[in-house]
Amino acid sequence: PEFVLAxxxxxxxxxxxxxxxxxxxxxxxxxxxxGMYGLCVASNAIMANDTIYGFSSTVFCAIVHAVCWxxxxxxxxxxxxxxxxxxxxxxxxxxxxxxxxxxxxxxxLGFRQDxxxxxSKGKKKQG
Numbered sequence: 001p002e003f004v005l006a007x008x009x010x011x012x013x014x015x016x017x018x019x020x021x022x023x024x025x026x027x028x029x030x031x032x033x034x035g036m037y038g039l040c041v042a043s044n045a046i047m048a049n050d051t052i053y054g055f056s057s058t059v060f061c062a063i064v065h066a067v068c069w070x071x072x073x074x075x076x077x078x079x080x081x082x083x084x085x086x087x088x089x090x091x092x093x094x095x096x097x098x099x100x101x102x103x104x105x106x107x108x109l110g111f112r113q114d115x116x117x118x119x120s121k122g123k124k125k126q127g
Contacts (some may be wrong), residue, residue: 032102
């Protein structure tokens with residue numbers, strides 16, 4: 001199948017994040033690239049559909065996005081007792097928070113234990 005870039009803004013965002021993440025930590029950053037590329041491909045596949053469950057693909061994606069943000073606020077309030085990063089800094093929420101989550105995944109899987117001390121220190125500053 002031919003790859004057509006239906007979402008150039010998503011692709012630009014992913015390229016910026018890939019460079020930023022690799023700059024922050026080369027190993028952790030590069031390990032995130034396949035997943036980010038996969039999300040870009042999935043985004044293009046979703047947007048290539050005219051309708052999804054009776055909604056236009058744009059409306060469907062907007063609904064999913066809004067529901068996820070609501071769930072994020074509920075989750076942060078119920079489990080952490082504080083507001084999400086979005087309320088502090090839009091840049092942090094859009095660029096740094098996904099990297100922070102990726103490092104959490106790496107740590108849970110047993111990779112990059114050398115990052116744990118610095119990562120834990122960053123968590124204490126936020127809390």
